[in-house]
Amino acid sequence: MARLAQRRVGVCGPSLGGSEGDPGENSSPAAGGQVIGHVLDLGLTEYREACRLQLRAHQARxxxxxxxxxLLTEHLPVYTLGRTARAEHAGEGWTCGALAGIPVHASDRGGSITYHGPGQMVGYPILKLRDxxxxxxxYVAGLEETxxxxxxxxxxxxxxxxxxxxxxxSERKIAAVGVRISRGVTRHGFALNVVNDLRPFSAIVPCGLAGYGVTSVAQERGAAADFExxxxxxxxxxxxxFGLALAEARATEVFAHTQAEAADAPCV
Structure with a gap:
């Protein structure tokens, strides 16, 4: 088995100041030279709708x-197939579009198959990567570090x-990372198991990694887990x-500046 790495690598952010593997001392939200951004909590969303909102925000960025x-959200139950997914990772969900009554959708993110459901925190950063x-x-290492x-x-x-x-x-995955970078701007992101039901993972080979388990904050901490x-x-x-100062925003404040026709673009 691969050994668990505890060191920090590839940390992003204009205010961190350290070399790769060293996040530096200047890493608090109050650090100078920050970029001002927004965080938008979408609440509980259907996967394809959240994907359309990503596309709108991506084009606007x-x-x-x-x-x-x-963008932060929780998804209604869904399996998503990334660009490296194979039939043996998804079982019957590969061809029928559903698995154990849960829909299966293709995605243009990196990685294989994973599950999203209520109680899992999903983050979709829409960032200009070069900044x-x-x-x-x-960038992936920065999301992992987060x-x-x-x-x-x-x-x-x-x-x-x-x-x-x-x-x-240890040998249990608690968060998945899968991204897409197009025209210099990021989409997709990370999914952290907080208080979600882990049983749907048993129907697939999560992230295409056979022989490894999954876990959640709730499973590691028990009753002490709290989503907020x-x-x-x-x-x-x-x-x-990332050296960002994030202000809470409303959907109308962000999507008022996006093109409605982008909502009709395919999810993948």
Whole structure:
């Protein structure tokens, strides 16, 4: 088995100041040189609708009609197939469009198959990548670092496993990361298991990694798990890692600057 890596690597953010593997000392949300962005909580959403909203925000960010934005949501139960998904990862869901009564949707993010459901925190950063990271690998590491720091604040020690994107507690995956970068702007992001039902993962090979389990904040902490506390921890960590000061925004404030026709674009 790959050894769990605890060191920080590839941390993004204009205010961090350290070299790769060293986040530096200047990593608080109050640090100088910050970029001002917005966080928008979409609440509980159907996957395809959230994907359409991502596309609208992405197009607007490409055209500089909105600033950098973090979309947060919980999804209604759904399996999503990333670009590296294979039939053996999804079983009958590969061909029938549903698995155990749960819909299966294709996605243009990286990675294989995963499950989303209520109680799981999903983050979709819409960022101009060049302003934060040297490239996609550093960006993925920055998302992992965000989750690792948030979990540390929640009393859940977590880290990386060599060659396996995502965040792990020993040999159990607690957060998945899958991204898409188009025209220099990011889409998709991370999914952190907080208080969600983990049983749907048993019907698939999560992220295409056979032989590994999944876990959640609730499973690691029991009754102490709290979704709102986890949300605050993730927001703080995201701001630290990426050097962003995020202001809460309403959907009307963000999507008033996006083109409605983008909502009709295909989810993938």
């Amino acid at each position: 490409v055209e500089d009609r909105i600033g950098d934005t973090l 934060y990271c040297a490239g996609p690998k550093a 989750v690792i720091r948030a979990l540390a604040g929640l009393g859940v020690p977590a880290g990386r496993r060599g060659g396996m994107p995502g965040v792990w507690v 506390q986890a949300r605050r921890a993730v927001l703080r960590a995201f701001q630290e890692v």
